[in-house]
Amino acid sequence: MKKNILIFIVFLLIAFVLPFVLSVYGIDLVSEIFIMAIFAMSLGLIMGYAGMVSLGHAGFFGIGAYTVALLGPHIPNSYLLLFFSICLSGLLALVTGAIFIRTSKFYFLMITLAFGQLLFALAWQLKQWTGGADGMKVSAPLNLGFGEIVSPIGIYSVMAAAFIIVYLLLRFFVESPVGKIVKGIMENEARMSALGYDVRIYKLLTYTFSGALAGFAGSLYGFYNLFVSPDVSSWMFSGQVMMMVIIGGVGTLIGPAIGAGLFIFLQNFISTYTERWPIIMGALLVILVLVGKGGIIHWFALLKSKIFYKKRKNSDDYAPQHVEKEEVVN
Amino acid sequence: MSILKVENINKSFKTLQVLQNVSLEVQPGERHVIIGPNGAGKTTLFNCITNVLPIDSGKIFLEGQEISNMPSSKLVHLGMSRTFQKNNLFGNLTVEENLHLALTATKRYRYQMFHALTKHIDLKKETDEILAQWEISTRRNVKVNNLSYGEQRLLEILLAMASKPKILLLDEPTSGMSPAETAQTAEMIQKLPRTVSILIIEHDMDVVFSIADRITVLHHGEVILSGTPEEVRNNEEVREIYFGGGAKAHA
Numbered sequence: 168m169k170k171n172i173l174i175f176i177v178f179l180l181i182a183f184v185l186p187f188v189l190s191v192y193g194i195d196l197v198s199e200i201f202i203m204a205i206f207a208m209s210l211g212l213i214m215g216y217a218g219m220v221s222l223g224h225a226g227f228f229g230i231g232a233y234t235v236a237l238l239g240p241h242i243p244n245s246y247l248l249l250f251f252s253i254c255l256s257g258l259l260a261l262v263t264g265a266i267f268i269r270t271s272k273f274y275f276l277m278i279t280l281a282f283g284q285l286l287f288a289l290a291w292q293l294k295q296w297t298g299g300a301d302g303m304k305v306s307a308p309l310n311l312g313f314g315e316i317v318s319p320i321g322i323y324s325v326m327a328a329a330f331i332i333v334y335l336l337l338r339f340f341v342e343s344p345v346g347k348i349v350k351g352i353m354e355n356e357a358r359m360s361a362l363g364y365d366v367r368i369y370k371l372l373t374y375t376f377s378g379a380l381a382g383f384a385g386s387l388y389g390f391y392n393l394f395v396s397p398d399v400s401s402w403m404f405s406g407q408v409m410m411m412v413i414i415g416g417v418g419t420l421i422g423p424a425i426g427a428g429l430f431i432f433l434q435n436f437i438s439t440y441t442e443r444w445p446i447i448m449g450a451l452l453v454i455l456v457l458v459g460k461g462g463i464i465h466w467f468a469l470l471k472s473k474i475f476y477k478k479r480k481n482s483d484d485y486a487p488q489h490v491e492k493e494e495v496v497n
Numbered sequence: 498m499s500i501l502k503v504e505n506i507n508k509s510f511k512t513l514q515v516l517q518n519v520s521l522e523v524q525p526g527e528r529h530v531i532i533g534p535n536g537a538g539k540t541t542l543f544n545c546i547t548n549v550l551p552i553d554s555g556k557i558f559l560e561g562q563e564i565s566n567m568p569s570s571k572l573v574h575l576g577m578s579r580t581f582q583k584n585n586l587f588g589n590l591t592v593e594e595n596l597h598l599a600l601t602a603t604k605r606y607r608y609q610m611f612h613a614l615t616k617h618i619d620l621k622k623e624t625d626e627i628l629a630q631w632e633i634s635t636r637r638n639v640k641v642n643n644l645s646y647g648e649q650r651l652l653e654i655l656l657a658m659a660s661k662p663k664i665l666l667l668d669e670p671t672s673g674m675s676p677a678e679t680a681q682t683a684e685m686i687q688k689l690p691r692t693v694s695i696l697i698i699e700h701d702m703d704v705v706f707s708i709a710d711r712i713t714v715l716h717h718g719e720v721i722l723s724g725t726p727e728e729v730r731n732n733e734e735v736r737e738i739y740f741g742g743g744a745k746a747h748a
């Protein structure tokens with residue numbers, strides 16, 4: 168526990184120092200990473216803590232982004248816009264989730280994919296409002312009560328704060344009764360039901376929370392990018408965020424955030440050198456997934472166990488999936 | 498009033514009729530044992546009572562209230578819980594975490610979303626009590642997959658007990674156990690307070706006759722006989738089908 172607090176403080180320090188050492192381009196990139204990290208953590212929650220694999224999560228991201236874009240000109244209050252984005256995407260997750268979670272794993276994947284595509288098509292078709300495939304400008308500058316935030320450092324600060332808030336919220340969630348219960352359901356649904364849990368309610372609560380966070384990430388993206396296009400809810404984007412989750416490590420909170428960081432960094436880094444960056448990215452990802460079974464977060468855990476637990480006899484049966492449990496597993 | 502009443506239930510899987518007009522009644526506090534050869538339909542009967550499987554026809558009552566079509570999760574809140582023939586635990590979680598999950602099921606804070614579960618003092622207290630009572634405090638932080646088979650069997654019962662049921666359904670709690678573990682488990686079941694009624698499926702005849710107030714014999718999905726241990730012991734038909742012509746009848 169103390170170790171976690173230490174890591175958290177180190178993270179805060181780094182986040183604080185970064186803007187002073189990075190170029191404007193770098194600051195901008197890290198801001199984007201924070202947004203994608205929120206998005207990836209939201210998907211990581213349902214994938215790693217509830218066993219629900221969705222291929223339509225970008226749908227909620229899109230709802231958030233388009234809410235800011237469409238309502239921005241009419242509602243000059245950033246707090247309200249963020250609030251509406253979260254409520255709308257959460258509500259949509261609640262309603263659609265109530266239907267989707269009745270299905271089996273494979274079918275869930277398919278139906279969420281279809282759902283994401285439906286929103287993608289809507290953004291595409293409603294040309295008079297969304298500008299269709301051309302996308303639309305966001306004319307809603309971020310204003311949190313102390314003037315318009317336009318400078319890269321200002322944006323960076325907001326995104327960093329949002330990331331920390333979402334991380335803490337998720338931390339509280341997975342430690343809460345609902346968080347523990349939904350994880351129990353992932354492990355053994357039949358027994359949870361026999362113990363007296365209405366499993367659907369817990370899956371639905373988690374899915375709704377996750378959808379709302381994805382929507383939040385989307386709205387931040389709207390403020391950050393000041394431009395949205397249907398791509399924000401495409402299945403490609405859903406697939407990319409799933410990649411971030413898998414690369415970083417399913418079953419942890421911070422893993423998907425690390426995956427998002429690496430993904431965005433690589434994407435930008437490689438694309439400055441070659442037009443063919445998607446191919447190289449793809450190949451790299453395949454290698455990462457093949458080599459890094461369990462995700463990058465588990466490399467850290469393994470490294471840590473090598474350094475700190477060398478003297479332990481049973482370091483062989485160290486189970487990487489249960490990083491937080493290392494003190495108690497015998 | 499009986500605590501559990503099963504009235505003429507039928508269940509078939511496609512063309513295979515597994516339960517035929519099965520009726521039985523459990524009185525408050527009673528230890529009611531179900532015996533019958535392999536494949537007789539005992540586990541299926543449990544699955545029907547707890548609505549894990551829907552029944553084709555018939556009625557089931559819990560304390561006079563009809564529960565025939567009630568979701569199994571709801572039954573726990575009405576006072577009925579069960580164990581499984583095959584261990585059905587959370588293998589990657591610790592003993593303590595397993596108990597937490599079982600205990601939380603009937604807590605009002607089970608829908609809380611941002612307050613740490615382990616901060617609830619009553620949960621810690623009840624967990625401590627259970628661990629102390631069954632003398633497994635030292636196993637608290639052990640992953641369930643690393644427990645011995647006998648310990649897992651015990652935990653299986655403790656999880657079902659966590660909701661403080663009025664009636665407990667135990668599906669072969671001693672299956673796969675060594676003779677010593679079997680004796681221990683029988684003792685444990687005898688130690689359970691009479692405020693909880695027990696319906697139990699059991700193969701081991703020593704255990705059956707050491708705990709039964711009443712025995713129901715199931716054969717090919719039909720109730721052959723429901724009576725006192727004495728009546729069952731002396732029944733010709735039961736000897737015929739269950740004890741193999743009486744040769745192996747228990748003394």
Ligand SMILES: Nc1ncnc2c1ncn2[C@@H]1O[C@H](COP(=O)(O)OP(=O)(O)OP(=O)(O)O)[C@@H](O)[C@H]1O
Nearest residue numbers: 510513515533534535536537538539540541542582
């Ligand atoms: N889900 C199912 N689908 C099809 N057939 C089933 C199913 N469950 C049980 N059966 C069949 O129903 C019959 C009764 O099975 P059941 O498990 O209830 O027996 P049992 O009395 O518990 O036996 P045992 O003593 O071996 O545990 C068996 O012939 C079994 O193959």
Ligand SMILES: [Mg+2]
Nearest residue numbers: 539540541582
């Ligand atoms: Mg059985």
